[in-house]
Amino acid sequence: MRCGGGSAPEMRDDDDFEDDHDFDEDDSVEAKVWQLLLLINPGDEETALQQFGEYREAFAEDGDAEPVALIARVIDWRSGFMVAEDDLRSLVQALDELAARWNLSIDWGGDPDDDDYFDDADAGSLLGIAYDRLAESGYTLWTWETDDDSYAGWITLTRDSEPMRELAAALHINLRPGSDFG
Incomplete structure (x- = not known):
């Protein structure tokens, strides 16, 4: 799907997107x-569209930033996360x-509200716990390499794993499943 001019790409329903994940290497960033925003907001095109508009604004302000840095800014705590290395809570x-x-609901194997x-x-x-629990329900937790000591990632439907890998590679995002963190 191509993104033309100043308007958002044409919206597609979930069935179309599920069956056709192809994108052209010549597609614009x-x-x-x-496409990535659609994958990390499954079934929520309104949020994807809002974040896409915010991405465009962020790009207009800081066009030299890597796409993942701008994406992280517009999805944080809504469709993705970025937390400091020592902030496990x-x-x-x-x-x-x-x-x-x-x-x-993620079963953490204990009570995260307990200080111990x-x-x-x-x-x-x-x-790893979150990855395993989400996989049981058909979702995949992804993490990406940050420039600092923070942890960052998002969640997609498991059926979208291959297109997510392809898009991440095309956007130069060092992405891996949450189970491979280490």
Whole structure:
């Protein structure tokens, strides 16, 4: 799908998108970002469109930034997360909030509200737990490499894993499943 001029790409329904994930390597970065936003907002084109508009504004302000940095800015705590390395509570809260978008609850194998829960936890183990629990419901937790010591990622439908990998590669995002964090 191509993104032309100043308007948003044509909206597609979920069935069309499920069956046709192809994108052309010659598509603009903007068109690839649009497709990525559709993947991380499954069934919520309104949010994807809002974030796409915010992406365009962010790009107009800082066109030299990497696409993933602008994407992270417009999706944070709504369709994705970026938390400081030592803030495990925020990581759990962000993942819980994202999962709640689809009426899912992550069983953390303990009570994250208990101060002792985080004594033996690390980001890798928490991401692994979230990945496993979300996979049971047909979702995939993704993380990407940041320029600092933060943890960042988003969630897609598992059926969209291959198009997500392809788009991430095309946008130069070092993306991996949450289970591969380490």
